[in-house]
Amino acid sequence: MEEDKGEISKFIKFLAFKTTQIIVQSRLGGLIYSKCNNSGADWFNIAIRDHPDILSETKKALQTGQSDNLITNHFPLCVEISLQTVDGDKMQLEVWSLNINKDSADPLIKSTYSIYNRMSNLLKSLLSITRVTPAYKLSRRQSSDSYSIYYRIYSAEPEHNLGESYKQVRIGQLITQIGSVTMAVAYRTKMTISPTQNTCDNTIMLKSDHFLNELSPTHLRYPNYSKKKNTTV
Numbered sequence: 001m002e003e004d005k006g007e008i009s010k011f012i013k014f015l016a017f018k019t020t021q022i023i024v025q026s027r028l029g030g031l032i033y034s035k036c037n038n039s040g041a042d043w044f045n046i047a048i049r050d051h052p053d054i055l056s057e058t059k060k061a062l063q064t065g066q067s068d069n070l071i072t073n074h075f076p077l078c079v080e081i082s083l084q085t086v087d088g089d090k091m092q093l094e095v096w097s098l099n100i101n102k103d104s105a106d107p108l109i110k111s112t113y114s115i116y117n118r119m120s121n122l123l124k125s126l127l128s129i130t131r132v133t134p135a136y137k138l139s140r141r142q143s144s145d146s147y148s149i150y151y152r153i154y155s156a157e158p159e160h161n162l163g164e165s166y167k168q169v170r171i172g173q174l175i176t177q178i179g180s181v182t183m184a185v186a187y188r189t190k191m192t193i194s195p196t197q198n199t200c201d202n203t204i205m206l207k208s209d210h211f212l213n214e215l216s217p218t219h220l221r222y223p224n225y226s227k228k229k230n231t232t233v
Helices: 002-025 052-062 068-074 112-129 134-140
Strands: 077-085 090-101 147-155 167-176 179-187
Touching (some): 002 068, 002 090, 002 112, 052 068, 052 077, 112 179
Antiparallel strands (some): 077 147
């Protein structure tokens, strides 16, 4: 039984790594083709190449220098996606969360293989949902002349600053021997922000077709948001 719990803990660690990769890479601005791979060479049979900066920030949030069994103590794991205009105005677009409720564990579950497959299905659902929230279209249209998209990965309860009428969606849930794993997203629906300086118009409305279509190089337009903001998690 303890061996099964150790295996599930390892699965959860790599589920977290792939979750942040899927979310952040979907906001880079380009098209990404994620192929299924049944060879077993890729975690959860999904061919997602790890971006080093995203992986590094995820490891920092989870403090993976500790043993796998202690990683679950650093959940919820959140990914915040924000927008910043060339004038310095900022707006939080969405907050993704991966959480573990240890009180909902089911020690009677025997098949770790089944849990692994369900985690794979959970990631495939995440891949789909990252393409349908409003931030996806905004990220595709970002440019150095208008606005850029930033991300921040942290380990804490989700910090929502999404304005009125924001939406919350639970992407999926699965029960394991060490707890219930839940993936969710909260996202902004009203794309208005208040400028940092006084102007004649006190709000800015962002429309998906308002900005230029050309995209700047990835490493320039998508720096790590956590490095822009001096935050401790």
